[in-house]
Amino acid sequence: MSADIEKIKQRKKEWEEKVLKPALERFWLKESPTEFYSPADIEDFDFPSQVGFPGEYPFTAGTYPTSPALPAPRRGLPAASGQVRAATYSGYGTSEDTRDYYIEMQRRGQRRGPNLAFDLPTQCGYDSDNPLVRGEVGKTGVAVDTLKDFEVIYEPFQGELELDRIASNFTINGPCNILIAMYFALAEKRGIPLDKLRATPQNDILKEFIARGTYIFPPRHSMRMFRDSLVFFTRHCPHVNITSVGGYHIRGAGATREQDLAFSMAILCAYLQEGVNAGLDVDSFAPRFSVNAFGGSMEFFKEIAFQRAARRMWAKVVKEKFGARNERSILLRQPAGAHMGYENCTVQRPLNNLTRSVVGAIASALSGGLPIPMPPFDEPLGLGWSLEASQLSEDAFKILYYEAKLNKVLDPLAGSYYVEHLTDEIEEAAWKELQKIESMGGVVAAIESGYMQREIAKSAFERQRRIETAEDLVVGVNCFVGENELEVQTSHLVPHPYDPVKREQAEEKQIKRLADLKKNRDNRAVSQLLKELRVKAQKEDENLIPHFIECAKAYVSEQEMCDVLRDVFGEYQPATL
């Protein structure tokens, strides 16, 4: 083999001298604008240890032995959507508004459980009636203050769509345990055992400190909350995912590909360690870890390599560092794969975002995922996707899947000199950065010192510098912006199921409902429960989730619980830029 490699290297030199050089001279080029890869670029390539078969360690070729097969669509009918997967991300205004939205979507044939977007007060641990949050109630999602709101949202989910027959997603991090306790309280009130519930709370607090910003408590206390969820779900809710780690948030905040992978792995390690520290066997909980659409950029081959590198690195981390033996612990579960990166959508000539999202979707199919073009093209235009934009995305997916048959072959670029080289390169850089974080004392210490936040800001600034100097090109933004380019108009003709008039009224309505509820509940029970919460929160070993469930049943509000914890834990003070 190595003699062959030597020969190839020799041949490459000859080619550069005899073929490439004259070609460059003919076009007055100093450097070649293109690259070419050969076996010499993956000298020690070993298929069984570096790629392997799909669904086998190290999972480079794919998480599962086969691609999730979709049913062929019957004539006149849409392909059946699995009932036990949650719907698309949604949540609007008051809990009644969101209930009505789901009723309308069910009327249009949706059979899935809710995938709830919460407003920022809910995500940051504030009630709707707090004067500090004026203007934000019901804006980025539904407002949830108490169990009452969950009771209302889930009214359309009964009978055929009862809680034990659907899956719910909750994009919630800082106050995850409180919100999930409200869901558990709802289930208990309906007589549904917790071990029948299927749900995925995002529950990835560490990335909030470096990317998304909806933190509440300091990192170390946040990790205690994470431990509580890990232990409670492992013991009582075998179908509730523990976390959905969000690599793409980190990339969206500005991280490079390598930082994204390293930081995400560092975060996953910290979460695994919590479970181990709590005395649990890693194989008892690691299978309930999932990842929420890693990565995201327009660099097609690099995103494909990134997905492969991420699977391989995760497998090595869980197997080699944590000693997992169960294959299900070692595989990286990711409902959505490669994509264009939401931050790469442009407001300028927005339909171009459809083209971009299709490029991302193809990268997904070629790297082990379904070709789902995300996001819909109107992502940067305002809040909420239009039905037309969502339809175009879904149709593009169907075209890529059924017409282009992109998912027929798994990991079709395995063995490509270029893609294997890139995969190795990305993984190697990520390991180096992960080791650096570990030498700082791990991810929590690296967040406390502000290291990760500063590195991401630097990378974001560098990307902006490259765009401003046109080293990186973005069509319609820093190039092809002349007056002869046609501004393609987009219009929304189909009204969105959520009426914008309701959005304007949501805040006042939600505040009024909360005021009524606070007046009419048993307030003596509430203050007693809050007193007990304080005592329990002060005991580091106490798992707070059972008590949150009791609080939820008595209609204690989210902020009332969070305020006690703010007192006991303190609040996170961000590092300066």
Next chain:
Amino acid sequence: MNKSKEKTIRVLVAKTGLDGHDRGAKVLTLGLRNEGMETIYTGLRQTPEKIVQTAIQEDVDAIGLSCLSGAHKYLFPRVVELLKEKGVDDVLVIGGGIVPPEDIPFLKEKGIEEIFGPGTMVGEVAEYIRKNIKRK
């Protein structure tokens, strides 16, 4: 004009409300610094009251407000209102983030002088500030 006598422009970059999307705010902070301005970044979760207080304390020439949560129609005008209440009328207030085009006339009427959306170059913002600051 003696260039050395020219005062350095001071800018406050502020994240309004609870929105945590601060990539743009941070890039602008670093970018305007590169353009020779003194920039102060507030960090996340700033109420209009806190923003105005910081702006007065730091004696800034301009405030750049950032919001991607959809709460701009309440939060941005509130900052201008509070500045007026404090008798401050010579600070340039501009905004950025995810602001639907149909909201821009409303915001301008309320005293936010320009809105810079996604894809804006830092150089453009710097030039706009230099030309439009009210204290020379």
